[in-house]
Amino acid sequence: MNVKIETRIEDVTLRLAEEKDISLILRFIKELADYEELLHEVVATEEILRESLFERKAAEVVIAEFKGEPVGFALFFHNFSTFLGRPGLYLEDLYVQPQMRGKGIGKLLLAYLAKLAIERGCGRFEWWCLDWNKSSIDFYKSIGAIPMDEWTVYRVCDKALVDLAEEF
Template identity: 50%
Template sequence: MQIRPARREDVPVILELIHDLAIYEKEPHAVKNTVQALEANLFGEHPAIFAHVAVDRGAVQGFALWFLNYSTWEGVHGIYLEDLYVRPEARARGIGKALLRTLAETAVERGYARVEWCVLNWNEPSIGFYKSLGALPQDDWTTFRLTGDALASFGASPEAAK
């Protein structure tokens, strides 16, 4: 098995895995991303997202897509893991752990304060896996999100600027 930074030629398979993840997370029609958009975001002039892939048995079996966040209290960056996915038939081979270890190594090497991510509350297999690595849930925090019509409405109103 090899963990390496994603390459342009990996973009179609990464998008395929993103679709597979959406199916697993019970949102099969939610993905609007395209090969062109993903390639531009990963490999454009100023990329703000990054990805690693896991190659095993001659094929990409999983990926981690991430970006930098920032801790105002620590005064340093961290890594926010947006997606981690391993094909079902490739699980239990250490691929997910190797992808997460790569991100942890990157954070340590660069002096970042943390690696963090969200997991759906019903996803007990992943929660158990993350806890086995020493990751702890942040139960004191609740994620909020503006999206869709609420985002458009709030972002378009003159009161939003006040």
């Protein structure tokens, strides 16, 4: 049984996900993808998540609960800054169900991850945000997050990934 982490918000607790949460995590991923109009891109399955999260431990998940019911999650992992010579904490996804937004749960998840980053000796805590998501951008700026406008994200996947690997 996972330990509940008490928070400053009444009736809201956090807990680290366990393998039994796989279907919940996948559901939250799909709800987030639907909100971002990217549901068609979700290929994750419970088995893929089980292997990635609990066998390979490639990422971690924290679940937010309201009165014992799951209402959101944050999926994160460590990256590394060569300039700092230290690890960073990278937030891949943060999601709070629509009916629970505006109650401080998203900020609470970010604050927990910031605390975790400090405890783990990380030099940075970072994430991406879709350009059109003005409410999230405004929120992130309000907590002191700085947009990295001078950087462009590049991605190699699918056939391009295979083709590049074959160049070795």
